[in-house]
Amino acid sequence: xxxxxxxxxxxxxxxxxxxxxxxxxxxxxxxxxxxxxxxxxxxxxxxxxxxxxxxxxxxxxxxxxxxxxxxxxxxxxxxxxxxxxxxxxxxxxxxxxxxxxxxxxxxxxxxxxxxxxxxxxxxxxxxxxxxxxxxxxxxxxxxxxxxxxxxxxxxxxxxxxxxxxxxxxxxxxxxxxxxxxxxxxxxxxxxxxxxxxxxxxxxxxxxxxxxxxxxxxxxxxxxxxxxxxxxxxxxxxxxxxxxxxxxxxxxxxxxxxxxxxxxxxxxxxxxxxxxxxxxxxxxxxxxxxxxxxxxxxxxxxxxxxxxxxxxxxxxxxxxxxxxxxxxxxxxxxxxxxxxxxxxxxxxxxxxxxxxxxxxxxxxxxxxxxxxxxxxxxxxxxxxxxxxxxxxxxxxxxxxxxxxxxxxxxxxxxxxxxxxxxxxxxxxxxxxxxxxxxxxxxxxxxxxxxxxxxxxxxxxxxxxxxxxxxxxxxxxxxxxxxxxxxxxxx
Amino acid sequence: xxxxxxxxxxxxxxxxxxxxxxxxxxxxxxxxxxxxxxxxxxxxxxxxxxxxxxxxxxxxxxxxxxxxx
Numbered sequence: 001x002x003x004x005x006x007x008x009x010x011x012x013x014x015x016x017x018x019x020x021x022x023x024x025x026x027x028x029x030x031x032x033x034x035x036x037x038x039x040x041x042x043x044x045x046x047x048x049x050x051x052x053x054x055x056x057x058x059x060x061x062x063x064x065x066x067x068x069x070x071x072x073x074x075x076x077x078x079x080x081x082x083x084x085x086x087x088x089x090x091x092x093x094x095x096x097x098x099x100x101x102x103x104x105x106x107x108x109x110x111x112x113x114x115x116x117x118x119x120x121x122x123x124x125x126x127x128x129x130x131x132x133x134x135x136x137x138x139x140x141x142x143x144x145x146x147x148x149x150x151x152x153x154x155x156x157x158x159x160x161x162x163x164x165x166x167x168x169x170x171x172x173x174x175x176x177x178x179x180x181x182x183x184x185x186x187x188x189x190x191x192x193x194x195x196x197x198x199x200x201x202x203x204x205x206x207x208x209x210x211x212x213x214x215x216x217x218x219x220x221x222x223x224x225x226x227x228x229x230x231x232x233x234x235x236x237x238x239x240x241x242x243x244x245x246x247x248x249x250x251x252x253x254x255x256x257x258x259x260x261x262x263x264x265x266x267x268x269x270x271x272x273x274x275x276x277x278x279x280x281x282x283x284x285x286x287x288x289x290x291x292x293x294x295x296x297x298x299x300x301x302x303x304x305x306x307x308x309x310x311x312x313x314x315x316x317x318x319x320x321x322x323x324x325x326x327x328x329x330x331x332x333x334x335x336x337x338x339x340x341x342x343x344x345x346x347x348x349x350x351x352x353x354x355x356x357x358x359x360x361x362x363x364x365x366x367x368x369x370x371x372x373x374x375x376x377x378x379x380x381x382x383x384x385x386x387x388x389x390x391x392x393x394x395x396x397x398x399x400x401x402x403x404x405x406x407x408x409x410x411x412x413x414x415x416x417x418x419x420x421x422x423x424x425x426x427x428x429x430x431x432x433x434x435x436x437x438x439x440x441x442x443x444x445x446x447x448x449x450x451x452x453x454x455x456x457x458x459x460x461x462x463x464x465x466x467x468x469x470x471x472x473x474x475x476x477x478x479x480x481x482x483x484x485x486x487x488x489x
Numbered sequence: 490x491x492x493x494x495x496x497x498x499x500x501x502x503x504x505x506x507x508x509x510x511x512x513x514x515x516x517x518x519x520x521x522x523x524x525x526x527x528x529x530x531x532x533x534x535x536x537x538x539x540x541x542x543x544x545x546x547x548x549x550x551x552x553x554x555x556x557x558x
Contacts, residue, residue: 071512074528078504081532085497088539209520217514217522224514224522233509240505267543274536281529 004149007320055333056141066287068302070223072231078240081274083247088270092263106254107348113410116419124348127251130400135378137392138334148307149323171335186328193325198282201289238458246401252340342370398460402429420478425471432463504531
């Protein structure tokens with residue numbers, strides 16, 4: 001066995017041991033399995049939320065886009081930062097309401113606010129639909145790491161199968177406490193690896209950041225700025241804005257805010273989290289260094305750049321360390337995604353559709369039984385593949401961002417939208433996303449004669465506009481919102 | 490709504506609104522191409538602004554608690 005694979009395997013065993021250990025002493029009820037009994041302080045909520053954000057996407061996808069596209073990759077640094085600013089005001093309101101009503105999932109929130117079980121089911125399905133591509137992304141990352149570490153001895157397809165088996169074992173064995181403690185280990189490793197690679201490579205190989213960027217600018221003019229058309233400033237701004245709105249709409253992110261002990265946790269996190277984003281800077285540096293060191297990767301293989309440059313500069317032991325960190329960046333968010341998707345399908349879809357009182361033990365059992373099923377769906381989609389990590393994430397974000405208008409309008413004590421309006425808006429928005437994705441439409445293909453400022457906009461804007469317009473029109477037609485509220489308890 | 494909370498929109502306007510003007514390589518700042526420096530600077534400023542809002546909120550809450558006593 002080569003040293004890289006050995007290190008990665010050892011790291012998995014440590015993660016598994018942490019997961020199983022964390023579980024001891026806590027009976028595994030559904031609330032315990034998913035929201036950790038609502039007893040997490042600033043540090044654990046911080047790592048849990050950071051754990052979801054620093055995924056294989058940021059690690060391999062971020063460096064891959066810096067390598068393949070240059071400046072457009074900077075969008076990754078921006079959207080999270082703006083979302084954290086928003087979280088200062090959004091999350092305490094959500095948490096207070098969720099805590100007062102003992103809510104477990106994101107769908108519960110919509111059900112309670114709009115007094116509509118049907119809306120809960122729609123929100124649940126939207127969440128799961130968005131989580132699948134995100135999960136595919138983690139599995140792809142796992143596949144890339146394992147197959148690169150084995151120097152091609154294990155094919156990417158075999159690695160995806162192995163990775164998803166690992167993920168399923170991990171999720172079934174541990175639940176959210178496992179994720180939280182593994183997230184601590186993961187964050188330490190990712191910080192160390194990103195800082196080490198991002199400072200060492202430019203300094204040693206190119207004589208510093210400045211020299212490295214000057215060389216890139218010379219060899220690839222225009223690479224360090226946004227192009228005039230295509231991924232222009234208009235694309236950049238619209239993509240960052242849309243993605244920032246979608247940031248907390250993920251069912252697992254929304255749900256992990258329920259784990260907090262009190263609302264100050266979020267306010268402190270809003271101050272600290274932007275700084276934590278700066279790790280991304282070093283991920284970019286690594287991608288840029290790779291562009292000079294191991295040029296020639298194109299298409300989806302740009303996602304390999306970080307691992308290739310590590311192997312090139314340091315050899316297999318370091319590749320093992322980086323691979324192990326990468327494994328954790330797939331395992332932690334992957335397990336959160338898988339767990340959320342299964343809990344949602346069981347509790348918020350199956351149990352609601354059954355139209356009878358389903359005992360909690362049965363809901364818990366079904367959630368666990370669904371873990372391998374959902375993983376299998378994700379594996380099959382992964383193997384069909386063909387997109388880079390960043391494109392997968394952008395597609396998933398377009399789906400999940402459609403929940404934003406209905407959520408934000410539900411926050412006041414008197415929701416501004418009606419339940420019919422919220423439902424119609426979400427459905428119309430998602431239908432637009434599906435239509436745009438299937439036809440591969442862009443703003444340029446929809447409005448060919450318009451100026452680039454419009455045609456470069458992220459096409460998700462159209463879906464968002466359709467969503468908001470339908471929401472308000474239907475809300476207007478279905479009566480005064482506060483009249484329906486008077487009937488609510 | 491406390492007035493200073495509007496400061497929270499400053500990062501969005503600065504970071505994104507500035508992109509069309511900051512979209513250039515030179516001057517390099519701290520070794521970074523200007524566009525990368527621009528967005529990085531706003532990440533740090535966002536943290537600073539959120540800290541300021543948090544500090545003012547806390548001060549306000551302490552005063553309110555004091556008044557009640």
